[in-house]
Structures are given as C-alpha cells and as structure tokens.
Amino acid sequence: MVVPISLQPPLVGAPPPPAVTNRWKPALIIIVCLQASVTVLRLIIHDIWGAFTDIILLGIGYCAIKEDYTTALYCVWYCVLCAFNCIFGVLILVTRAIQEGTQDTPFKIFPPSDAPTTFLFIILLLSPLLGAAGAFVSWKIYKLMRDQEMAYLAGTFYAPPPPQYPIYGAGPYGAGPYGYGGQQGPGYGAYYPPYGAVPPRQNGGTTGEAGGGGAPPGPGAQGQQPGAPPGAGEGGEEEAAAQRRGFRPFSGEAHRLG
Numbered sequence: 001m002v003v004p005i006s007l008q009p010p011l012v013g014a015p016p017p018p019a020v021t022n023r024w025k026p027a028l029i030i031i032v033c034l035q036a037s038v039t040v041l042r043l044i045i046h047d048i049w050g051a052f053t054d055i056i057l058l059g060i061g062y063c064a065i066k067e068d069y070t071t072a073l074y075c076v077w078y079c080v081l082c083a084f085n086c087i088f089g090v091l092i093l094v095t096r097a098i099q100e101g102t103q104d105t106p107f108k109i110f111p112p113s114d115a116p117t118t119f120l121f122i123i124l125l126l127s128p129l130l131g132a133a134g135a136f137v138s139w140k141i142y143k144l145m146r147d148q149e150m151a152y153l154a155g156t157f158y159a160p161p162p163p164q165y166p167i168y169g170a171g172p173y174g175a176g177p178y179g180y181g182g183q184q185g186p187g188y189g190a191y192y193p194p195y196g197a198v199p200p201r202q203n204g205g206t207t208g209e210a211g212g213g214g215a216p217p218g219p220g221a222q223g224q225q226p227g228a229p230p231g232a233g234e235g236g237e238e239e240a241a242a243q244r245r246g247f248r249p250f251s252g253e254a255h256r257l258g
Helices: 019-046 048-066 073-098 113-154 238-243
Strands: none
Touching: 019 048, 019 113, 048 073, 048 113, 073 113
C-alpha cells in the first residue's frame, strides 16, 4: 500500500474535528468534481472502460462527501481506490510517453494536435494527479478522526492508574491514606513490604526508639515501647498491643522461637 492506513474505521461516534469540515471536506468536494470532469472527457473519446472505473470511484467519493464523518469508512475506501488510480495512471502515462510514435501508439499526443488527442492528454495528466490528491485528502480526514478517537479513549476507558502510597510514615497511624494500617483500610496501589522486614522510621530513628512512625519492636527487641506495662514482651502482648501506637499485625523484627 502506498497510503499507510488501516481498514478499521473509528469506533467512537463523535462529531468530526473542525479541520475536517472547514478545510478538508471542501478540498474533497473539489477533487471529486474534477474527477467527474475527467470521466466526461473519457466518454467523449470513447474510453468506456476508463469511464466505468471512474464512475465507481465517483460513487465512493460521493458517499465520502455525504457521510457525517462519524466513522470515515467511505473515506478509507475512497483513499484506496484513489491510490490505485494514481499508480495505474502513472504507469499508463509513462508507457505512453515511451511508446510515442511507435506502432502501438500511431498518433502523437505530446504535444496534442486535435481535440481527441487534447482530451487524451488532459486525461493522462489529470488522472494520476487527482488520484494522488484524493488519496491524501481522504487519508488526512481519516487520520484526524482516528486521532480524535484515541484522545477520547485515552481520557475515558484508558485512564492513568491511581497513585501509590507507601505504608510507613505517611498517615496518622504510620500508613498511607489508603495503605494497610491507615484509617481507611487497604486500597488499590498500596505498597506492602515483605514479611519480616523492619519498617522504616519517620524521624530517621531505629527500631525500638520512641518518636518514630513505624511499628513498635516485638518481644526481645532492644528497648521497650514507652507506656507499655511491664512484661509486655513476655506474656502481656494483648494488653501492650492496646497501648501501642500504629500497631500492625505481623510487623516488626523476626525472632527464632525456642
């Protein structure tokens, strides 16, 4: 393919961008009208097969003009047909110029001498030019519609993920606003440290020192939580847990039993 497009039309039925209706649609109308003039010239010189193919192209172009540009499907097919028309028009023009004056082309058209050769000369020049122009304009309309669709989908169905909040040192209980241990419970995107990892402190202190925002030291750790009853690290875990600030199960330092 000469024109890099996809055959899948846009799926969102949104109104067309202003650039389509103000700039490219009038250009498409002018191109289709000029192609209709070329079709009339083909009928004058009795080029029936060329006129028949141009009529098909004009029908697709008319549908591309009349559609509401919510899908731009006819613009896709019109772009494909114009691209093929341009390619074959260039091949015919080059072949005609090479074989000028030979047995295959007994009458010359470069330069034209009478009315039929003049019409043929105009057809050979305008057909590939209008095909290239029609392919470019229809591809531009399709591209604008696809860009609008991608922008619409990016703002709705494919929204960016929510921010992630760390557990330790952010909320009032040592957790992020949506992390485990915070006031609002666990949330999407919360960061969970590996089991047995020592939580960091807010003020740069170490585990077992007062004033941090992490979990208190477990049984056997250096120091004891201020205000905890005696023996909290040996057998009074339940009573000491009620007074611990920012208590979280399964947190703190790991210890070997026995």
